[in-house]
Amino acid sequence: MSQPTPEVYEQGKGMDAHNQVMREIRSRKEASYDPHEPTRVWLDEDNTPTGVKQSLTIILNTGGCRWARAGGCTMCGYVAESVDGGSVSHEALMNQIDVCLEHERENGDEPADLIKIYTSGSFLDEREVGAETRRAIADTFADRERMVVESLPDFVDREKIGDFTQHGVDTDVAIGLETATDRVRHDCVNKYFDFADFEDACAEAAAADEEAGATADAGIKAYLLMKPPFLTESEAVEDMISSVERCAAVEGCHTVSMNPCNVQRYTMVDDLYFNDGYRPPWLWSVAHVLEETADIDAIVVSDPVGHGSDRGPHNCQECDDLVQKAIKDFDLRQDPSVFEQVSCECERTWEVVMERERSFNQPLTR
Ligand code: SF4
């Protein structure tokens, strides 16, 4: 891939232009949300470094990501889910946590071992979730085994992680790195930070891990985005294989979650999709990356959201559920032979796409 000249990033071009377009797209949203209710909460099970655990996933409504307000990432619909006005009080955030605990009591047999907290931005950004709220949440879940909180790399430091590990709770920070390739992250995703910032965040987690000693572990879970806009299917696959390998090689990063892009409303991806300029990735591509990276020293998982639909990762409709099931099996067992048991005629079409799709003719199929 060619490197852009510095002029490309001048006013009105590059990132500025991306942000301008996205601000316009997002200004079309009209809905508003209650700051006392979480955006979403659900129970599930997850593969962690200490085995498969029952999990409670919480999406807190925190007023939104600062980067999204500037324009934000090309595929991210989170901002359309945020509270108007941009900040949520300590009391309201704790009310949201209460709603989640209530949900857990009503729907789970016992308290989940694993708690995952996402926000519509960064949980560790103190302008989104203040230190008082962060510590109160750490206290609330002090009796659980493991926590995952989401943050951009800039806000990750060992003291904040220490709020959780001091209770003996293993703690992971989930970072939406999207790709290890800076050029793709900047120009296709419109995310501002560099791989070096991710490496710094991993070093902070490794330091927190050392400070916690034997009482708790701390680490990083990297989230990658399979097939941002403007990449062909084969470029996306190649980018993911090298990204998984580069993340797994960084000390402090023990899990890579490679997630196929889906078309969310009020995003640039949505505009491209609507104008025949974008197709979400094939599930064969997801399976291929998992197979190719199965022998690296990290847990690699994928959760194809919206699989089988036009706006989500999909194959031919006939085999979507089967391939999705194999991916879920792989997530729990890390055994690439699960993919040997699935096949479909559309695999041939996927191979042709991998071979023949170019930037100028994409998407080659729907
Ligand atoms: S992907 Fe993350 S950083 Fe990008 S706009 Fe969405 S919430 Fe913000």
Ligand SMILES: [Zn+2]
């Ligand atoms: Zn098929």
